[in-house]
Amino acid sequence: MKRTIGNYFPIILLVLCGFVIVLLTFNGWNYYDTPIALRAFRSDYQTMKPSGVFSHGFGIAGSLMIIIGVSSYSFRKRINRLRSFGVLANWLHFHIILCLLGPIFIIYHTTFKSGGIAAITLWTMLSVAASGIIGRFLYVLIPRNLNGTQLTMEEIESEMKNISEVLQGYPVGILLSQTIDITFARFQPPQTFWQTIVTIIQLEISKIQARNKIREILSWNKIAPEAALPLKHAALERAALTQKTFVLGQVERFFHNWHLIHLPFTIIMFITLIAHVVVVILLGYRWIF
Numbered sequence: 001m002k003r004t005i006g007n008y009f010p011i012i013l014l015v016l017c018g019f020v021i022v023l024l025t026f027n028g029w030n031y032y033d034t035p036i037a038l039r040a041f042r043s044d045y046q047t048m049k050p051s052g053v054f055s056h057g058f059g060i061a062g063s064l065m066i067i068i069g070v071s072s073y074s075f076r077k078r079i080n081r082l083r084s085f086g087v088l089a090n091w092l093h094f095h096i097i098l099c100l101l102g103p104i105f106i107i108y109h110t111t112f113k114s115g116g117i118a119a120i121t122l123w124t125m126l127s128v129a130a131s132g133i134i135g136r137f138l139y140v141l142i143p144r145n146l147n148g149t150q151l152t153m154e155e156i157e158s159e160m161k162n163i164s165e166v167l168q169g170y171p172v173g174i175l176l177s178q179t180i181d182i183t184f185a186r187f188q189p190p191q192t193f194w195q196t197i198v199t200i201i202q203l204e205i206s207k208i209q210a211r212n213k214i215r216e217i218l219s220w221n222k223i224a225p226e227a228a229l230p231l232k233h234a235a236l237e238r239a240a241l242t243q244k245t246f247v248l249g250q251v252e253r254f255f256h257n258w259h260l261i262h263l264p265f266t267i268i269m270f271i272t273l274i275a276h277v278v279v280v281i282l283l284g285y286r287w288i289f
């Protein structure tokens, strides 16, 4: 299991979002902290109100981020001719970055107040972004190739066979295989919804335990670095695949149902966004143009 940008992605995302939140809060803290009824008396009201140059700009920037984040991923995923344009998994990272940063900008655009049709846009946007976080957890629980395409059962079995061949080549590899099998031995495929949730959490804990044991075994046994690395990758991959196959059927079903929420909410968000933009343009708000 080679280290890819995906391994560091949650950290990069957290740092980026944290940085933007600190920056935007620092920029307007005094304004956001003022009760809504008193804001009109502030000297910075003309720049900070939702139609002011700052906050209006955040609305436009945030909306563009969401539009680009959604359309780029959807087009790359669905249009065959775009297959050569980068790895799909990286386009999903791009989708998540823009569709998490975009809503953050939009929240500062509203200056923490909501009303009219824009309130529907705001709440559907927040629901879609929150559901996206759940979707991302489900997405990574489904075995995929580097391009992000889901592996078939045959591909999973063939991958497991390749991993076993690597591990069986060394006595320590056999020990690693046995350790992984013992770590996951207590699991049964779950039957009900709640059993599945509990099993997913327990499997995640067991995977972390398996990873720690793999590292321990490899550091005890003094193996040449050129043999240790493939063994470690194979063992980690085996632990990850074992974890995922236990709940695969249920996770696939959850993920299918998740799409049924994520997509319609996106459509409602965009329809009400168009209405909101048309209304503000008709009201004469033009930003800097």
Ligand code: HEM
Binding pocket: 050, 051, 056, 059, 060, 063, 106, 109, 110, 113, 114, 115, 116, 118, 119, 121, 122, 123, 125, 273, 276, 277, 280, 285
């Ligand atoms: C997902 C995107 C967006 C959301 C959720 C959103 C939400 C909101 C909210 C909640 C308000 C405050 C309403 C109130 O004062 O009660 C607002 C105001 C406003 N928004 Fe947006 N907005 C979005 C995008 C945009 C865009 C793209 C533009 C410009 C093209 C824009 C322009 C404005 C303007 C000018 C106001 C002030 C309206 C007024 O004071 O009457 N918004 N928006």
Ligand code: HEM
Binding pocket: 066, 070, 073, 074, 075, 077, 078, 092, 095, 096, 099, 100, 103, 125, 126, 128, 129, 130, 131, 132, 133, 134, 135, 136, 139, 262, 263, 266, 269
């Ligand atoms: C306002 C914000 C967002 C909107 C409008 C949005 C919209 C969409 C849409 C329309 C799709 C379906 C793409 C397709 O199949 O063609 C999608 C997929 C997805 N989104 Fe989002 N999204 C948003 C935020 C997020 C966030 C914050 C995350 C994760 C933290 C996320 C994670 C995902 C995942 C994992 C998929 C599934 C990819 C797949 O099945 O191929 N989304 N999103």
